[in-house]
Amino acid sequence: xxxxxxxxxxPYKAGFFTRERLDSFLPxxxxxxxxxxxxxxxxxxxxxxxxxxxxxxIRRLGELTEQGKILSNLVTSLTNLAIxxxxxxxxxxxxxxxxxxxxxxxxxxxxxxxAMLTSPSLVFAPIFFAIFGLKNIQYTILGLIILYSIWIIxxxxxxxxxxxxxxxxxxxxxxxxxxxxxxxxxxLPASMPMVFAGxxxxxxxxxxGMINGEMFIIAVGxxxxxxxxxxxxxxDGVLAVLLVIIIVAMVMQKLVQLLDARVTSWxxxxxxxxxxxxxxx
Amino acid sequence: MIEISGVSKTFPARGKDAPVLALKDVDLRIEDGExxxxxxxxxxxxxxxxxxIAGLAEWDKGEITVNGTPVRGPGPDRAMVFQAFALMPWAxxxxxxxxxxxLRGVPKAQRRERADExxxxxxxxxxxxxxxxxxxxxxxxxxGLARALAVDPEILLMDEPFGALDEQTRRLLQEELLLIWEKxxxxxxxxxxxxxEAVLLGDRVALMSPRPGRILNxxxxxxPRPRAAAVDQIEGSAEFAKITANLWGQLRExxxxxxxxxxxxxx
Numbered sequence: 053x054x055x056x057x058x059x060x061x062x063p064y065k066a067g068f069f070t071r072e073r074l075d076s077f078l079p080x081x082x083x084x085x086x087x088x089x090x091x092x093x094x095x096x097x098x099x100x101x102x103x104x105x106x107x108x109x110i111r112r113l114g115e116l117t118e119q120g121k122i123l124s125n126l127v128t129s130l131t132n133l134a135i136x137x138x139x140x141x142x143x144x145x146x147x148x149x150x151x152x153x154x155x156x157x158x159x160x161x162x163x164x165x166x167a168m169l170t171s172p173s174l175v176f177a178p179i180f181f182a183i184f185g186l187k188n189i190q191y192t193i194l195g196l197i198i199l200y201s202i203w204i205i206x207x208x209x210x211x212x213x214x215x216x217x218x219x220x221x222x223x224x225x226x227x228x229x230x231x232x233x234x235x236x237x238x239x240l241p242a243s244m245p246m247v248f249a250g251x252x253x254x255x256x257x258x259x260x261g262m263i264n265g266e267m268f269i270i271a272v273g274x275x276x277x278x279x280x281x282x283x284x285x286x287x288d289g290v291l292a293v294l295l296v297i298i299i300v301a302m303v304m305q306k307l308v309q310l311l312d313a314r315v316t317s318w319x320x321x322x323x324x325x326x327x328x329x330x331x332x333x
Numbered sequence: 334m335i336e337i338s339g340v341s342k343t344f345p346a347r348g349k350d351a352p353v354l355a356l357k358d359v360d361l362r363i364e365d366g367e368x369x370x371x372x373x374x375x376x377x378x379x380x381x382x383x384x385x386i387a388g389l390a391e392w393d394k395g396e397i398t399v400n401g402t403p404v405r406g407p408g409p410d411r412a413m414v415f416q417a418f419a420l421m422p423w424a425x426x427x428x429x430x431x432x433x434x435x436l437r438g439v440p441k442a443q444r445r446e447r448a449d450e451x452x453x454x455x456x457x458x459x460x461x462x463x464x465x466x467x468x469x470x471x472x473x474x475x476x477g478l479a480r481a482l483a484v485d486p487e488i489l490l491m492d493e494p495f496g497a498l499d500e501q502t503r504r505l506l507q508e509e510l511l512l513i514w515e516k517x518x519x520x521x522x523x524x525x526x527x528x529x530e531a532v533l534l535g536d537r538v539a540l541m542s543p544r545p546g547r548i549l550n551x552x553x554x555x556x557p558r559p560r561a562a563a564v565d566q567i568e569g570s571a572e573f574a575k576i577t578a579n580l581w582g583q584l585r586e587x588x589x590x591x592x593x594x595x596x597x598x599x600x
Binding site: 217219220222223224225226227228229230233237238241242244316318319320 | 387388389407408409411412413415417419421422423424432433435436437464466484
């Protein structure tokens, strides 16, 4: 019996390319491959200065890397992103929780948060620049990253706290939970899925804020490289930097996603997929 | 012993709605070790009354005491089982069961042992590490029951605990509740809208009527105990049929008066 069982199981266990792995890797891989081929074909046929084929873009990316323009600027950009986004998460989640928990705090701050959420944060860039000047350029970029990302985190966190099921809070009270216990043992874990939804949306916005600041206000980091290439009408250079930015954004997004999956692993898989769809910003 | 005397509650006016007299002069006495079922149509205030005993809701007039002490909030002497289970979806079955103990600061090893003991009692041995979402409704409510029993309360407050379950699961859980109750002999207040359930489980059935919510009368259930092993016989007996028919007659009257005449039923 055991021999037969082993034979049946064998094909599924063998090697790295299990059925499940292939199923999860193959569709995005094929999607990317088809996209790249289409890009190449259309760009070659169309033959426009501003739409170079992907091979040219990758060659330019190689050149820029060799000139040392990518790596050092990538480090600059990522450092700013890490500092600014961490600030957004810590302050944003705290503020959101206060707003979600205390009706009066929410009533007082609601109008500001929504105003900031809907206003184009880039308009603050010249103001930051005027305040911090050339000497502290980094602060301007940080300010933009934070302004771009923090409000969606605040709004989502506040909503997360408000929508914790009342039934669970009643349950906690009936078992004599203190206010502190209610918060840490019920409200906090129950709000995690939505808090993370906000953090993920905030991540995308943080990257946008960083690049916008670097490109349009002060030419530093990856955005600075893109701007310099653009001014020389190097479409392949601009797209090369864009490629790097997209990869950075995707890696960051994936990191947040992994953390999210760890913290909210209790969510049923259907809810998780629903959440992912809702997050497609 | 729980004593409820002259308890009234009015929900204040909301927008265009007039104030609602939810409970009016409710008097009720529940002896230690008694299984009291409260039966009534929806909107009669039975859940409100239970939440007051639990210390989760306030009232305007009257007094509720548990063993002579006025109820001012939730207490360790009472534990509640909820209609919608109210399990924490992120916590395992074991952690959910041990939640009351965790809040009281019982050390981990000890509360784990106690939780496993109760999970065995409610028939969930082997499911300790599952999440609530992986369980059926019936199993989830077993966790809810185990969680309440884990804190070893004197009084078990059960708010239509089987109301959200299908008929078959419900019957099984009724039997098991009887079995567990006959072992532990806790004071139980059990809310239901099913007269069969009320009669099968209770020593007494308090019938409530709506608008305003009040106790209409209390029926003694003279069916012998223990009942867990004889549920089928009990439900087939003439006595059982007589009591449930009588309760149904009264319940139907509450509904028909309102439908046909649009009047409040006479007290």
